[in-house]
Amino acid sequence: MDVRSQVSMVFHLDKCIGCHTCSIACKNIWTDRKGAEYMWWNNVETKPGTGYPTKWEDQSIYRGGWQKENGKVTLKGAGKRRGLTNIFYNPNLPVIDDYYEPFTYKYLDLIESPEGDDQPTARPVSLITGEPIDIKMGPNWDDDLSGTPDYARNDPNFKNMSEAEQEVMFQLEKMAFFYLPRICNHCLNPACVASCPSGAIYKRGEDGVVLINQEVCRAWRMCVTACPYKKSYYNWHTGKSEKCILCFPRIEAGLAPACMHSCVGRIRYLGVLLYDASKIEDVVHDDEKNLINRHLDIILDPFDEKVIRAAKMNGVADSTIHAAQNSPVYKYVKEWKLALPLHAEFRTLPMLFYVPPLLPVMATLKQVDNTEQSEKMNPIAKYWDDNWLYDTSTAELWGTLDQVRFPLKYLASMLSAGNEDMIKDKWKKLMAVRIHRRRVTVGDISNEKADEVLKEAGLTAEQAEGVFYLTALAKFEDRFVIPPAHREQAIEMMDFTGDAKGEIGFGIKSKVRRGI
Amino acid sequence: MNVLDNFFLIALPYIALAVFLVGSIYRYTYKGFQLSSLSSQFLEGRRLFYGSVPFHWGVLFLFTGHLIALLFPRGVLAWNSQPVRLMILEITAFIFGISMLIGLVNLLIRRYTTPRLKTVTNRMDLVIYILLITQTFVGLWIAYNFRWGSSWFSSLLTPYLYSIFTLQPDTAAVVLLPWTVKLHIILAFTIVGLIPFSRLIHFLVPPINYIWRPYQQVKWYWDRRKVRSPRTPWTLQRPKNN
Ligand code: HEM
Ligand code: SF4
Numbered sequence A: 001m002d003v004r005s006q007v008s009m010v011f012h013l014d015k016c017i018g019c020h021t022c023s024i025a026c027k028n029i030w031t032d033r034k035g036a037e038y039m040w041w042n043n044v045e046t047k048p049g050t051g052y053p054t055k056w057e058d059q060s061i062y063r064g065g066w067q068k069e070n071g072k073v074t075l076k077g078a079g080k081r082r083g084l085t086n087i088f089y090n091p092n093l094p095v096i097d098d099y100y101e102p103f104t105y106k107y108l109d110l111i112e113s114p115e116g117d118d119q120p121t122a123r124p125v126s127l128i129t130g131e132p133i134d135i136k137m138g139p140n141w142d143d144d145l146s147g148t149p150d151y152a153r154n155d156p157n158f159k160n161m162s163e164a165e166q167e168v169m170f171q172l173e174k175m176a177f178f179y180l181p182r183i184c185n186h187c188l189n190p191a192c193v194a195s196c197p198s199g200a201i202y203k204r205g206e207d208g209v210v211l212i213n214q215e216v217c218r219a220w221r222m223c224v225t226a227c228p229y230k231k232s233y234y235n236w237h238t239g240k241s242e243k244c245i246l247c248f249p250r251i252e253a254g255l256a257p258a259c260m261h262s263c264v265g266r267i268r269y270l271g272v273l274l275y276d277a278s279k280i281e282d283v284v285h286d287d288e289k290n291l292i293n294r295h296l297d298i299i300l301d302p303f304d305e306k307v308i309r310a311a312k313m314n315g316v317a318d319s320t321i322h323a324a325q326n327s328p329v330y331k332y333v334k335e336w337k338l339a340l341p342l343h344a345e346f347r348t349l350p351m352l353f354y355v356p357p358l359l360p361v362m363a364t365l366k367q368v369d370n371t372e373q374s375e376k377m378n379p380i381a382k383y384w385d386d387n388w389l390y391d392t393s394t395a396e397l398w399g400t401l402d403q404v405r406f407p408l409k410y411l412a413s414m415l416s417a418g419n420e421d422m423i424k425d426k427w428k429k430l431m432a433v434r435i436h437r438r439r440v441t442v443g444d445i446s447n448e449k450a451d452e453v454l455k456e457a458g459l460t461a462e463q464a465e466g467v468f469y470l471t472a473l474a475k476f477e478d479r480f481v482i483p484p485a486h487r488e489q490a491i492e493m494m495d496f497t498g499d500a501k502g503e504i505g506f507g508i509k510s511k512v513r514r515g516i
Numbered sequence B: 001m002n003v004l005d006n007f008f009l010i011a012l013p014y015i016a017l018a019v020f021l022v023g024s025i026y027r028y029t030y031k032g033f034q035l036s037s038l039s040s041q042f043l044e045g046r047r048l049f050y051g052s053v054p055f056h057w058g059v060l061f062l063f064t065g066h067l068i069a070l071l072f073p074r075g076v077l078a079w080n081s082q083p084v085r086l087m088i089l090e091i092t093a094f095i096f097g098i099s100m101l102i103g104l105v106n107l108l109i110r111r112y113t114t115p116r117l118k119t120v121t122n123r124m125d126l127v128i129y130i131l132l133i134t135q136t137f138v139g140l141w142i143a144y145n146f147r148w149g150s151s152w153f154s155s156l157l158t159p160y161l162y163s164i165f166t167l168q169p170d171t172a173a174v175v176l177l178p179w180t181v182k183l184h185i186i187l188a189f190t191i192v193g194l195i196p197f198s199r200l201i202h203f204l205v206p207p208i209n210y211i212w213r214p215y216q217q218v219k220w221y222w223d224r225r226k227v228r229s230p231r232t233p234w235t236l237q238r239p240k241n242n
């Protein structure tokens, strides 16, 4: 057992309201610079949709991630042989047009234009060439299903769904969508690290954050291809690749990452997971259908005496073990088994987990005859002839999961490598918690019924309360359990503090200068 | 003539080599952030193929060829002792030279006809393009007109270069060579001298160790071998942390 600690995350998709506050917080802190304008280390996609960059999930285009062939797991579009022979021209590199050309508006023209017959306008200009452009694309062009024929219809997750199944999703009455916020997953088997010829990318042993050393990156641009989530971006100005750093300067100071701190829907949780690093290689080689279970298996129980001892032997600090015991991520992922990794079939073992959304699913169920109700209504409202009603009756609860508005198959293709039962299992739990809370607060559900539902979902009433608390009420300190960084010791490790007096900071010897 | 010869064939090489050495080491050590191939594929990803690929394979072959002629002159002469083998070597080298020239011209055209690339192009890029194109052209010209280069390089130029490297410059043989060959030498040292000031520095940091390093890399701030065992007291070994 080789116990290591990883700062990992859970995103609760039911709660995301698609406000993009997270993206803006991140942009303001990290990527508001020349060459990085197009980078969205955090982005929020509407699903179904093609995402950012366009169709990133389709690895027949981008060739990211790992593939298993004849029992061997190799990088799909990079690696030692492919990477080095393609180093002069990378045939699998996305280009700026797969993202969008960053732009701004000439706002000054509004103020400084000479007096004339027409109102001055602020023309859009490219941030690359400085020339006026016609904006054709942006990072969220398909927000809330806009441009559906071009975007949502081309979602790569439809590849296993029949025409008819897709058609049903896009009927006006049944249309549904949800949001998928994405950051770097800080994977356990990161494709970006493996693909970097100069060895500039590494995983921090202490907390598992995956970083690109800007001094060592030589723009061989292989990580951009290799990351199946397209979360490594090439800075065209500095000639260096950049990616989400999980706000490590903030984490080290005990603050939540900017995207999580600012999250309006409070969908984000961050905490430590202890895992067994010696099993990673084995898990990565397993069959696709076992991947998720095996992945979750290597996450260790932080209360287990044996695990604690092994963690201490490995130098994991007491404070980190303590953080692991209070970790909200551990609760969602292991205790309640409510969260799943995104696209496990890419085999990078992502350490960001998603609670699958339930609401767009359950709200469809029944076609009702509402003539009677219409009669009672005010004449103006009579024109309302929606026959689809939100059925919350508990009797048919489990039965209706099969005929939901949002096909299981779709979510399964995203979150469980195609395993529909796995998603169904999460849905049952989410619904059971709701039924349990309805019993507590409204009281129109009998105890027998509620207990039966909980039992079937595999939750105790106590656990259901826990899910409810962490989902609906959790305070800041419950959502973000950040292990102390022990900076006091880190500083001791470096130099005598007196030596560093008057410099910019400990260990930083030169000023940062960009470009050539 | 003698002064000029001395300047271009003795002084220039020494200046260039000194600048190259000091500049490259300085840039590598202190300006790591500025060491990059400055790839522009992200802004233009189609035409680069027709430039970068023929150019790089060409230049790598020829660079290695020149290096071998410098390090193993006798080996090259022995290889060339049979006309067929000489022909094979010369023709292959010539083809790679053409490939390099075509690549360079494509790169030049691409860079100056793609609006997006203007922002990532500086004056040094143009200087390098012009130098490399001229150098390649002169090289091909020499190969065609003064046969067989691979043999007389080994017997004339290698001793000259050795004399430079051993600090006993001897230009007796080279001053008699045609001016095109001298130009080739001069351009070569000029390019070498410009390496620390241009994007050419990227070829000094090829990712060789990727071949043998393990795929995954984990780095610890603290020495993992010195981690705390639960039996030792705090003061002896500190726990490593997040
Ligand atoms: C050691 C092996 C080398 C490697 C791995 C290498 C790799 C690269 C890479 C990745 C690029 C960026 C291509 C892009 O835009 O995406 C590049 C560009 C370039 N390389 Fe190399 N290179 C090597 C050797 C050389 C040599 C020996 C020379 C010339 C003496 C050279 C001259 C150039 C030039 C001029 C460019 C700019 C091309 C352009 O964008 O117009 N390279 N190289
Ligand atoms: S998600 Fe992050 S850690 Fe995983 S491969 Fe992509 S860039 Fe690397």
Ligand code: SF4
Residues within 6 Å of the ligand: A015, A016, A017, A018, A019, A020, A021, A022, A023, A044, A179, A181, A262, A263, A264, A265, A266, A267
């Ligand atoms: S800030 Fe939170 S709620 Fe808003 S889009 Fe981002 S993840 Fe969703």
